[in-house]
Amino acid sequence: MQTIIEPFRIKSVEPIYFNTVEERTALLKEAHHNLFLLKAKDVLIDLLTDSGTSAMSSAQWAGIMKGDESYAGSESYFHFEEKIQTITGMPYVIPTHQGRAAEKILFSILGGKNKYVLSNTLFDTTRANIEYSGAQGIDLLCDEGKDTSLVANFKGNLNIQALQEQINVLGSENITMVVLTVTNNSGGGQPVSMANIRAVRAICKAHNILFYLDACRFAENAYFIKTREDGYADKSILTIAQEMFSYADGCTMSAKKDAFANMGGFLALRDEALTKQCRNLLVITEGFPTYGGLAGRDLEAIAIGLDEIMEESYLHYRIRSMEYLCNKLHDADVPVMRPAGGHAVYLDAKKFLPHIPVHEYPGQALACALYLHGGIRSVEIGSFMFGKYNVFGNLIPATHELVRLAIPRRVYTQSHIDYVAEVILEVFQQKEKIKGLQIIEEAELLRHFTAKLIQLN
Numbered sequence: 001m002q003t004i005i006e007p008f009r010i011k012s013v014e015p016i017y018f019n020t021v022e023e024r025t026a027l028l029k030e031a032h033h034n035l036f037l038l039k040a041k042d043v044l045i046d047l048l049t050d051s052g053t054s055a056m057s058s059a060q061w062a063g064i065m066k067g068d069e070s071y072a073g074s075e076s077y078f079h080f081e082e083k084i085q086t087i088t089g090m091p092y093v094i095p096t097h098q099g100r101a102a103e104k105i106l107f108s109i110l111g112g113k114n115k116y117v118l119s120n121t122l123f124d125t126t127r128a129n130i131e132y133s134g135a136q137g138i139d140l141l142c143d144e145g146k147d148t149s150l151v152a153n154f155k156g157n158l159n160i161q162a163l164q165e166q167i168n169v170l171g172s173e174n175i176t177m178v179v180l181t182v183t184n185n186s187g188g189g190q191p192v193s194m195a196n197i198r199a200v201r202a203i204c205k206a207h208n209i210l211f212y213l214d215a216c217r218f219a220e221n222a223y224f225i226k227t228r229e230d231g232y233a234d235k236s237i238l239t240i241a242q243e244m245f246s247y248a249d250g251c252t253m254s255a256k257k258d259a260f261a262n263m264g265g266f267l268a269l270r271d272e273a274l275t276k277q278c279r280n281l282l283v284i285t286e287g288f289p290t291y292g293g294l295a296g297r298d299l300e301a302i303a304i305g306l307d308e309i310m311e312e313s314y315l316h317y318r319i320r321s322m323e324y325l326c327n328k329l330h331d332a333d334v335p336v337m338r339p340a341g342g343h344a345v346y347l348d349a350k351k352f353l354p355h356i357p358v359h360e361y362p363g364q365a366l367a368c369a370l371y372l373h374g375g376i377r378s379v380e381i382g383s384f385m386f387g388k389y390n391v392f393g394n395l396i397p398a399t400h401e402l403v404r405l406a407i408p409r410r411v412y413t414q415s416h417i418d419y420v421a422e423v424i425l426e427v428f429q430q431k432e433k434i435k436g437l438q439i440i441e442e443a444e445l446l447r448h449f450t451a452k453l454i455q456l457n
C-alpha cells in the first residue's frame with residue numbers, strides 16, 4: 001500500500017524553539033505542574049488541544065481579506081448562515097465567539113434547578129454551563145466505550161437502555177434535553193453510529209424531549225460512519241452529515257475544531273420561539289445577530305473551513321494519522337485507547353502508571369513527564385479534570401485516567417508524530433521513576449485550567 005501523504009503543501013511556517021530537560025524542569029515547576037500555565041513558546045510539540053490550533057488554508061486566508069465587517073447584514077454572515085443551513089438543515093443560525101458561548105446561551109434558557117441533561121459524555125464546558133444554570137448533567141456512555149482496550153466501531157454511542165431507564169426514573173418533564181457529543185471527545189474521540197443517533201431520536205420523540213448534537217467534530221464522525229457502518233460507504237460526507245443533523249432539534253458547535261477556524265462557534269436551531277430567546281441573550285452577551293461574537297472575517301473563514309473539512313482526501317489522511325500513532329504505541333505495548341479516536345490518541349494513565357493511585361493524578365503526572373522528557377504538551381482527561389469531592393473531602397475519581405494527545409489539523413508532519421511516539425516509548429521504559437502529584441490550589445469550576453500542583457516524593 002502506498003504511503004498516505006499530507007494532502008497539502010506548506011506555504012508559511014512557524015519556528016519551534018528547542019529547550020533542554022533542565023530548562024523544562026524549571027519551567028514545569030514555575031507552571032505548578034499544570035501544563036495550561038506554560039508559555040506556548042516553551043513547548044516543542046503542542047498537543048494540548050486540536051481546538052483553534054488548525055492551520056488555515058490559502059482559501060481561508062483569502063476569505064479573511066474578503067470578510068465583510070458591517071455591523072448589520074454582513075455578506076460574510078450570509079455565507080456562514082447558508083453553509084450551516086446546508087449542512088444541518090436547521091433554519092436558524094446564531095454565531096457565537098466559540099462553542100461554550102453557544103452552550104451558555106442555550107442552557108441559560110433551557111437549564112435550571114431540578115432539570116437534567118443526558119448525554120453519551122458531556123464535554124467539560126458543556127457540563128459546566130449546565131451546572132452553572134443549576135441543572136445536572138448525566139453521562140450514559142455505552143459499555144464498550146468504558147473499556148479502553150476493547151476494539152469496537154462505535155465506542156462513543158449512548159447506552160440506549162440506560163437512557164430509557166433514566167427517563168423512567170427522572171420523568172421526561174424534568175429532562176431538558178439529550179445531547180450527543182460527536183465524536184465523543186471526553187470518551188476518547190470515539191464516534192457515534194447513525195443507528196445510535198436514530199435510536200436516541202426515536203426515544204426523545206416518544207417522550208417529547210429535545211435532542212441536540214454537540215457537533216464540534218461532526219465531519220470526523222461522519223467519516224467513521226462512512227467507513228464503519230453498513231450502507232454508508234457510497235455516500236458523501238455531506239450527505240451523511242445532513243442525515244446526522246436531520247434527527248436533531250438543534251446543535252451547538254465549536255468552529256475551532258471541524259471548521260479549521262482559530263476562533264468561532266454557533267448554535268443552530270429549528271424552533272423559532274427558542275431562537276428569539278437565544279438571540280435576545282446573544283445581543284446582550286455576544287453581539288448583533290449577524291455577527292454574534294465574531295468578526296466578519298471569522299465568519300468567512302468558518303464558511304470556507306466547513307467545506308474543506310468534508311473533503312474525503314483530508315479526512316482519510318486525518319483519521320489514518322491517528323491510527324498511525326496509536327498503532328505504533330500499541331505495538332510497543334503502551335496502553336492506549338483503541339481504536340484511535342478521530343482527533344486524538346489517548347494514553348491510559350492508570351495502566352501506564354499502575355504505581356500511582358488515582359488521588360495522586362496519574363494522568364497529570366504522565367502529561368508532565370512527556371513535557372519534561374520531550375517538550376510535548378498533552379492534556380489530562382481524568383480525575384484532575386473531572387474529579388469531584390464527597391462530603392468528607394475525599395476524591396470521587398473520574399471513570400478513566402487518560403492523557404490526550406490531540407493533533408491540531410494540518411499542522412504537524414509525520415516526522416513530528418514519529419518524534420512524539422519515540423518520546424512516549426522512552427518515558428514508558430522509565431515509567432517507575434514518575435511520581436504522583438497533589439493539588440494545592442484549585443477553582444470551583446473547570447479547575448484543571450488554573451489549579452496548582454506539587455510533586456510528591
Ligand code: PLI
Pocket residue numbers: 048049050051098099100101123125126181185214216253254255256264265
Ligand atoms: O472551546 P469551545 O468553547 O469553542 O468549545 C467547547 C467544546 C464543546 N464541546 C466539545 C465536544 C469540545 O471538545 C469543546 C472544546 N474542546 C476543547 C477546547 C478541547 O480541547 O477538546
